[in-house]
Amino acid sequence: MAEAGCVWELWRYPASSLGGEALSIMAVGKVGADGDRLYGLVDAASGEIARPDTNAKWHKVPRILARLTPERKLEVLVPGGDWLSAPSKACDQAIAAYLGFDAAIRPFEQTAGQAYTGAFATARYQKAPIHLLSTASLARLKALYPAGNVDSRRFRPSVLIDMPVAAGSFPETEWMGRRIAIGSVEMTVVEPCRRCGFTIIAQEGLDYDPDILRTLVRHNRHNLGVYCRVDRPGEMAIGDAMRLLSE
Numbered sequence: 001m002a003e004a005g006c007v008w009e010l011w012r013y014p015a016s017s018l019g020g021e022a023l024s025i026m027a028v029g030k031v032g033a034d035g036d037r038l039y040g041l042v043d044a045a046s047g048e049i050a051r052p053d054t055n056a057k058w059h060k061v062p063r064i065l066a067r068l069t070p071e072r073k074l075e076v077l078v079p080g081g082d083w084l085s086a087p088s089k090a091c092d093q094a095i096a097a098y099l100g101f102d103a104a105i106r107p108f109e110q111t112a113g114q115a116y117t118g119a120f121a122t123a124r125y126q127k128a129p130i131h132l133l134s135t136a137s138l139a140r141l142k143a144l145y146p147a148g149n150v151d152s153r154r155f156r157p158s159v160l161i162d163m164p165v166a167a168g169s170f171p172e173t174e175w176m177g178r179r180i181a182i183g184s185v186e187m188t189v190v191e192p193c194r195r196c197g198f199t200i201i202a203q204e205g206l207d208y209d210p211d212i213l214r215t216l217v218r219h220n221r222h223n224l225g226v227y228c229r230v231d232r233p234g235e236m237a238i239g240d241a242m243r244l245l246s247e
Contacts, residue, residue, distance in 0.1 A: 005163030
């Protein structure tokens with residue numbers, strides 16, 4: 001059992017495409033981080049779910065933040081405003097004013113509480129449970145593109161692992177099929193994370209930068225980070241070691 005690094009950041013994204021919530025401890029189940037992607041943002045007229053990666057009308061969405069209260073209620077922060085409970089009329093009005101068209105926060109059907117009777121959001125893809133990224137891969141990207149801001153928020157990982165730089169390498173892409181353990185959680189690395197236009201759009205403190213994606217296309221087949229299947233649910237925390245288990 002080889003220790004490869006330790007947990008540097010933990011993230012969950014209570015509302016898909018909105019800004020994430022940094023955690024110190026994260027419970028992980030078979031379907032991913034507890035509280036992850038419970039809600040979606042949709043065009044209220046068409047029901048289309050937000051697509052910041054492909055449609056410019058959604059490009060401001062990652063600047064909107066989402067978090068869960070201790071009671072697991074969603075709250076949303078639109079730039080320049082206050083935290084608002086969601087789904088709610090007030091929250092939808094604030095988002096619509098910010099985006100310039102009617103939009104609404106809606107739960108995904110499989111995660112809605114029994115008291116909810118409104119419309120639902122439809123997921124646009126079947127996500128892998130956990131997205132893992134390393135500081136070594138971010139350092140490699142920075143070395144290839146020194147002018148770029150390679151802040152982890154561009155890439156929306158569940159887990160950012162701090163590990164030594166491997167010269168000329170995006171190390172986690174070499175772990176396909178490997179089993180790993182973090183805290184009490186055990187996972188299998190199942191596929192590389194193929195990057196899309198989401199990585200280049202502006203967020204708070206991050207400028208629009210298409211060369212981020214161009215660099216990954218040229219040097220790592222579009223990829224950065226990996227997706228993991230959860231084999232044994234549990235908890236992980238900042239500072240926990242990440243171990244590569246025996247094959």
